[in-house]
Amino acid sequence: MIKIDAMMVCLDLSDIDEKLVAFARSICDRMEIRKVYFVHNIKVYELSDDFKEWFGDVDLASEIEGNIQDIVAEHFEGGCEHEILVSEEPNTEVILADLVKRYKIKLTVLGKKMSDKSTGALGTKLLRILPCSVLVFPETARFNIQKVLVPIDFSDTSEHALRLSKNLSDQLRLQLEIMHVYRLPRQFFPLISQEKAVKKAEEVVKSKFAELQKRHQEMSSVPYTLVRAANKSIAERIILHLEKGNHDLLVLGLKGNNPLPTLSLGSVPTELYNTDIHVPLWLVYSEDAIQ
Template identity: 25%
Template sequence: MYQIKKLIVCLDQSELDETLVRFASFVAQVNQTKKIYFTNVIRNMNIPKEVLQEFPNLIENMVEERKGKMKALVNKFFDKNKDAELSFMVKEGQLSKKILKLAHEKSADMIIIGRKVNLSGTGVLSQRLARRASCSLLIVPENSIPKIDKLLVPSDFSDYSKDAMEEAIMIVEKYGGKAKIFCQNVFSIPSGYHFTGKSYEEFASIMEMHAEINYKKFIRKIDTKGIAITPLYTKDEDDDPVEDILSKAEEIHADGIIIGAKGRTAATALFIGSLAERLIQMNDRFPLLVTRPKGKNAGILDYILEI
């Protein structure tokens, strides 16, 4: 995976901004990030021409006011990093399109956005950006605390699960190598198991055994850099692996969940996988990092911006 050298932080002038600035500071310190774009998007204002003629500095003053508020917030909650160059950008238009375009133009490595729980707002933007961004996406629920002691990486032992695991290893390595990574595989019992002559419990043991074998094959392909990785095997009882993932994250007191986006090529770029989709929808407690190999969606940006 790649280092987070260029970071976009999406602020919206709400109470959640403080949390996002704290996370941006944490990410920047761990990664020695070089460039951070604090961004606020104003929805299309549709101000009549007559009003703009009467008050020609209206938009300019609004933009400067918002930049000033962002700067004040960053000065208060962002730990100074002498190597990081900070930019403050205010744009007008549709939020997802403006962020996607900015990420493409700046060749961003990560976008940080918030997940509102009690504050007003929706999670639609998270899903759109996760599908369409050409880089990784960190979704931070309100009141989250930036720390890395335990990370949960759900895995089906695929290539995009490998991306997520390598990202987790790189994060922990940069953080000092002491944090723990838990690799969770959620397996289910096929409905036709009884045709084999095995009991439910016997077939569950067979499925878990194969999960263990596949994990060993999976982890052998990855340079763990000596970091402790604990495999976890969870039997899905209700055909809802997302509930199993969130329950396990709660059980181990995870500081974050890392999952790989399914779309690794331009042909599959709009598909992040049903598991990632549902995690984005249902998770409102744990910071969620959706990893994507940088630039994989860049080839379809023009199409995306027309949607």
């Protein structure tokens, strides 16, 4: 069973906050979450001189905390234990990373607006700096999760994400599908035919799936899909399959202390984050506890 002692929900005082709080409530309903921290950081240096002159005597942190309390009272009623944290620091990424370490956060929930409303620059920075798993909730996503897609590259990291996905699917009775996107090494063409190369590549990948199922027999019944990247990026192939299969959640593994993976996954999480997908994206950090 997946247990999360501490979860952090990042709020920005925009319309998406209500959806994030309600989504956090739905997570608490379906998973074992001990405590949730609703957090917001005020970048004081971004306040205009006019604002400071007009409202200089206002306790801005208290006002914002009251606003968040109202949202939590409306959309988190009956949820698990929670606390509201409002800080005033010049660097939001640094203070959030500090909160993750201070409160031993295992999962951070981030909202994501569509690209025509936001650049997503802060979210990209947080993916690089937060030492915990990150669950990205797009403003167009729905709460009702029934189908999970987990792309893997057969690394230890992706297997960790797969085990978590299987655990989650068993716990919540969800449909789970494994996916692998492969590329053909172009340097061998035209020495060998493309048809032979595809056949050989699929044989190799299928043997890796067989080895994976031997190591983790609980995966033997999980369907998997093998997709050739061809003229598209790995992230583009994942998105196409995500839409075609009507999945509700995408899970990817992250590596090391710097969550953005290297090697075969490359910049896949970054590209997926910067694309307007309409399902939650769970980027799984390797220290998540699966019990």
